[in-house]
Structure formats: C-alpha cells, structure tokens
Amino acid sequence: MAAAAREEEEASTAARSRQESEGEEEVMAVLDFDMLCASVALAAERRKDSGAAAAASAATVEAGGGGGGGGVQRMWEGDVVLDCLEDRRIALEAACCPCYRFGKNMRRANLGSCFLQAMVYLISLVAILVSLIAFSVTRHNIYLYMGLSSVLLIAIYTGYFRRRIRKQFNIRGTDSSLDDCVLHLICPCCTLCQEARTLEINNVQCGVWHGRGDTICLGSNGEGNKAFAALHKSSFVPIKSPELCGMDRTSNGANEHEPLVPSDQPEQ
Secondary structure: OHHHHHHHHHHHHHHHHHHHHHHHHHHHHHHHHHHHHHHHHHHHHHHHHHHHHHHHHHHHHHHHHHOOOOOOOEOOOOOOOOOOOOOHHHHHHHHHOHHHHHHHHHHHOOOOOHHHHHHHHHHHHHHHHHHHHHHHHHOOHHHHHHHHHHHHHHHHHHHHHHHHHHHHHOEOOOOOHHHHHHHHHHOHHHHHHHHHHHHHHOOEEOOEEOOHHHOOOOOOOOHHHHHHHHHOOOOOOOOOOHHHHHHHHHHHOOOOOOOOOOOOOOOO
C-alpha cells in the first residue's frame, strides 16, 4: 500500500510539474508572440516614417524640378527674334491677341489665372491705344505721357513675370530683371512666342516642368497619332507559311489548284 501511495504521489507530482512546465512554455510563447508583434509594429512604424520621409523628399525634388529645378540648367526654346516664326500658331496668337497668349503662358507656369492676366494685359493695351488716339486728336502732351507710362508699365509687368518664369524653372539667362523688361519693351510679341514655345514644348502644366519625353500629342491629325500607333502596335497572328503549304501539297499529292488554307470540312 505504501509503495502504491508513493507511486501515485510521484505520478501526481510529475503531472503537476508537467503542467507547470507547459504553463511556462505557454507563457513564454505568449511573451514571444507579444515581442514578435511589437517588433513587427515597430518595423512597420519605421517603414511608415521612412516612406513619409521619402515622399516628402520626392515632393521636394518634384517641386524643385517644377520650380527652381535644383542644379538643372535649362534654356529658352530658340532665339527671341530669329525663331519667333518657328511655331506659326503661337506666333499668330502673340501677334493678333497677345493678351490671350500672355494669359495662357501664366496659366501654364501657375503664375495666375489666364483670364485675369489676359485682362490686365488687355487693359494696358487699351490704355496705350486710347492715349495715342487722344494725343493725335487733341495734341496735348499729357496723353502722350500717359501712353508712354502705359507702355513702360506693361513692359515692367510682363518682364517681372518673365523673370519669375526663369527663376521658377531655372532657365539660363542673365540675372538682371532689366533685360527681361527691355525684351518685352522692344519686341513683346517675339518674347511671348519664346516663352510660349518653352512652356509648351516642355509640357509645363500647372507650374510643373514635365519635359519633352512626357509629351505625346493625340489628335485627329498630325504626328501624335503616329507616335500613339508606334506605342500600341497590333499583335502578330501566327500564320502558316506559303512555302510550307506548298511543300505539304507536294508531299500529299494534292491538286495544284487546291487553296493554301485547308477547308474545315472533310473532303467528300
């Protein structure tokens, strides 16, 4: 009896120790799982922070590319006078309606609304025209001075925004704002053409310089459809070679007038 009691006590002790060890293992497993979850959460938080930092740096680089351009030195598209007729549509718009062309340039560069900038330019032109008409009728010098003042004001205004375009997109040129004003004073239409060519050729949208490679013109006519067709070529359908068909006919002893593509229906 004593031996049986001893064996039962040893068995209960072993079972208790086994349960305690299993409980400790479960606690260790829970602790390990908690540590794993904490490490995963910490790694995810670090990735999130690094992703946010990368996004912020990318936004900064993009803003620099669209704005100052970082260390990238860009150039105006063509010469002011010699290449003014390179794009006849732009040249026609600048000659016939410079206020509209100026407004479109400002909208592309994100330097104001197209309508507001065009209206400012138009009001200045009307002031110049009215002053000249009044001077030619009345011969009062005050109207002549008003016309000259309007000319200087519009040259300063447009020259200021040309300088902002140069600074925003890091376009190579003199740092003097006087040169920009003089260009708009002497040949305003040619200067507007150069600015428009630069903004349109390099696909500047809302103040962001996308560059020439991102521009694909799609329309009913012109080279845009050719570029689009080159990018989206039709898939090739494998067909049987005529030579192989002729060899098959010869080997099978078929009629020479048999069509190259065999019929789906069996011969009668």
